[in-house]
Amino acid sequence: MTHIVDDLQWRGLLAQTTDEGELRSALSAGPVTYYCGFDPTAPSLHVGNLVQILTMRRLQLAGHKPLALVGGATGLIGDPSGRSAERSLNSTEVVAGWVKRIQEQVSRFLSFEGENAARMVNNLDWTGPMSVIDFLRDIGKHFPVNKMLAKEVVASRLEAGLSFTEFSYQLLQGMDFLELHRRYGCVLQSGGSDQWGNLTAGTDLIRRVTGNHVHVISxxxxxxxxxTKYGKTAGGAIWLDPELTSPYAFFQYWINVEDSEVGKLLRTFSFRSREEIEELEKRSADSPAARIGQRALAEELTTLVHGAGETENVIAASRALFGQGGLEALDERTLASALAEAPQATVPAGDLPSVADLLVQSGLCKSKSEARRTIAQGGAYVNNAKVESEDAVPAAADLLHGRFLVLRRGKRNIGSVIAG
Structure with missing residues (x-):
């Protein structure tokens, strides 16, 4: 079997390690307990977090024991990594609610049964009861300020300004690793490369307090x-919560990635074997117009995040919008999500304009004369039915779920009408 370190390297998932040789030996010697932390700074995790979650899953599938830490304490402070300005602090009630939501999200990707069962932990459990004096005496004394200032996460913020609150974040993350090392024998922490200073704060603290050597990978x-980061669009982040980013929008995001990026994204996110991924890369390069790699990526990731049923609904919606299936069979939520990605026209429910007017209002045609010409040439469709008359007016009975019309100009240009 391929060593997990070799697999992570091939997938491009190893940026840094504290000692690769020792890490290989530890991972080969038997089950290793490891952890990754997620701070509740929003009501949902996003695609960037998914890299860490799936890296945890890969390590668990290789036989190791995950600790999924959702930071009820660190979420109240705010990590300065990758930011040019201070975070806004959220209330304890808001953070507590987000902790529960994020725990539920992370738990869907790990197994909590068997010999290497995952465990969910919250750093508020050990940080909350600790007094300020105990924290300064037991933890703070092990952190030389000159070393803290030299770390990139701090140094990059000194000119712009960094509060003591965010400056202390690396002490809290270091204490998390020490506490998990003591409680569960945790010897490995993973995180993003922009977190390196915070990640190694824990290895230094454990060495100073216990004399033990532990590992970090980024x-x-x-x-x-x-x-720019993947998972960011003009509208914001690509969230894992279906209420914030619909399964349809999630699926379409991956369908639309550039050809040159497909191989990297498959290696990062897919659980296919190396041979399968390399074959997909080859087929994608040979037939780029077919978007073979994008479809494989979109289907696998949407299934992982939202389930097989939602993926089937999304694929059915995509086909139906372009005349390859019945729009009537789509449930209202899926149809609404699909049409949210298309240009829209809003009209009164009791007085529908002509199709020509709707083509203009939706932006599919620039003028009414162009719309009438499109109809005359057989290129206009309402709910996948070709419009035969330049003066055609949709009936109330044509409204899908009593609210929607799907407009199409030609084969690929989709628009929508919402009546209400």
């Missing part, structure tokens, strides 16, 4: 060719 930040 994954590279997943970026697009233009340097």
């Amino acid at each position: 994954t590279p930040l997943l970026t697009k060719p233009d340097g």
Whole structure:
């Protein structure tokens, strides 16, 4: 079998390690307890977090024991990593609610049964009862300020300004590793490469307090060719919560990634074997128009995050929008999500305009004369039915779920009408 370190390297998931040789030996010697932390700074995790979650899953599938830490304490402070300005602090009630939501999200990707069962932990359990004096005496004394200032996560913020609150974040993360090391024998922590200073705070603390040597690995930040992060769009993050990013929008995000990025994304997110991924890369390169790699990526990731049923609904919606299935069979939520990605026109429910007017209002045609010409040439569709008359007016009975019309110009240009 391929060593898990070799697999992570092939997938491009290892940016840094504290000591690769020792880590290989530890992972080969038997089950290793490891952890990754997620701070509740929003009501949902996003695609960037998914890299860490799936790296945890890969380690568990290789026989190791995960501790999934959701930071009820660190979420109240705010990590300065990767930020140019201070975070806004959220209330204890808000953070507590987000902790529960994020625990539920992470738990879907790990197994909590068997010999290497995962365990969910919350750093508020050991940080909350600790007094300030105990924290300063037991933890703070092990952190030389000159070393803290030299770490990139701190140094990059000194000119812009960094509060003591965020400055202390690395002490809290270091204490988490020490506490998990004591409680569960945890000897490995994983995180993003922009977290390296915080990650190694724990290895230093454990060495100073116990004399033991533990390990850290980091994954590279997943970026697009233009340097921006994956999972970010003009509308914001690609969330794992279906209420914040619909399964349809999630699926379409991966369908639309650039050809040059498909191989990297499959290696990062897919659980297919190396041979399967390399074959997909080859087929994608040979037939880029077929978007074979994008479809494989979108289907696997949407199934992982939202389940097989939602993926089937999304695929059915995609086909139906372009005339390859019955729109009437789509449930209202799926149809609404699919149409949210298309140009929209809003009209009164009791007085529908002509199809020509709707083509203009939805932005599918620039003028009414262009719309009438499109109809005359047989290129206009309402709910996948070709419009035969330039003066056609939809009936109330045509409204899907009593609210929607799906407009199409030609084969690929979709628009929508919402009546209400």
